Amino acid sequence: MEAGIVGLPNVGKSTLFNALTASKAAQSANYPFCTIEPNEGIVSVPDGRLDRISKYFNPQKIIPAALKLVDIAGIVKGASEGEGLGNKFLSHIREVDAILQVVRCFEDPDVTHVAGGVNPLSDMEVIETELMLADMQSIENSRNKAERAARAGDKEAKERLAVMEKCTASLDQLIPLRKLKWEDSEQKILASFGLMTAKPVLYIANVDENDLGGNGPLVQKVKEFATANGAGVVPVCAKLESEIAELDEGDRLEMLQSVGLEEPALAYLARAAYQTLGLQSYFTAGPKEVRAWTIPIxxxxxxxxxxxxxxxxxxxxxxxxxxxxxxxxxxxxxxxxxxxxxxxxxxxxxxxxxxxxxxxxxx
Ligand code: GDP
Missing domain, CATH: 3.10.20.30 (Beta-grasp domain)
Incomplete structure (x- = not known):
């Protein structure tokens, strides 16, 4: 299971991604079975139940569940017309199971905004539109083949074509595919298309250092948009998180206390991403290790x-x-x-x- 991080340029994606991958809690050494590419990071999913179980086993190791995150750079306005949305981007984003969209909610005159001003609502619309346009293109690209096979009497191709038509009708009205109701049989076919607006999304509001709780007016806008779209929002200050992630455990606690956080926002983020992906944990426990494993609900x-x-x-x-x-x-x-x-x-x-x-x- 993996989630892809997207967002416009200069919203804090790299900063967040670096925080995620530098995080001492997410030792990739614990996960020797997965290959980690340069644009990928492992983030552990903090879970208080691990410590409660460990009290009875005194294990040598405690291993939390983990998620793979992929940094998917490259969306700008007009991207789907070829201004940056290359094949590499498309293949990356098709493979992920959920999308984490970073939205800039911090003001900083030193950091240029690509659209000229900080406006989370318009940023979210730009990205959603680009993803919808890219989905339309993907469908167009495979439609002919499905039509030919359907005409030749291929039953599965007919079913595929019906799902394609439902997708096109929705995208034509600028409705992302995740908002439609899908039968189980359609859902399977839809999943095989790897379309982006069919994937669940979680918004990461990159907030100012002085609005860590995410109560400012910009974050409110993100929350309204997300609620209307059945998505969640996690406020994170990427800059602060990247500083926290570099610290040793003791210093980290001190730093968190000084800014009034109980745990790094990355911990909330990991749990929220886990939920967005429809995941849950089970545990194995013994004197050697107590470990959380990730499974779909x-x-x-x-x-x-x-x-x-x-x-x-x-x-x-x-x-x-x-x-x-x-x-x-x-x-x-x-x-x-x-x-x-x-x-x-x-x-x-x-x-x-x-x-x-x-x-x-x-x-
Ligand atoms: P990307 O293009 O989306 O990957 O954005 P970057 O992570 O490179 O960030 C762009 C600039 O914004 C950098 O100079 C960061 O230091 C700055 N930045 C990122 N997050 C924050 C934040 O939470 N607060 C402030 N003030 N600046 C930030």
């Missing part, structure tokens, strides 16, 4: 096991599952088992957020 036991290793999914036999509440009541796994609270779940089990699991599998 609705994932089954075998799918959850597959996140650890694909062999676990293939060879899944059953899962032994308990809750944090059980752990806090009975203190040890043995006591949970004795009390008859250790659930044994089979292949059809739909995982719940916060399950603590052992998987039994054949290799």
């Amino acid at each position: 609705g994932a089954t036991g075998p799918q959850a096991a597959g996140v650890i290793h694909s062999d676990f999914e293939r060879g899944f036999i059953r899962a032994e599952v308990y809750t944090l509440q059980d752990l806090e009541t009975y203190k040890t796994e043995a006591a949970i088992r004795q009390a008859g609270k250790l659930r044994v779940e089979g292949k059809a089990y739909v995982m719940k957020d916060g399950d603590i699991c052992h998987f039994l599998f054949n290799v």
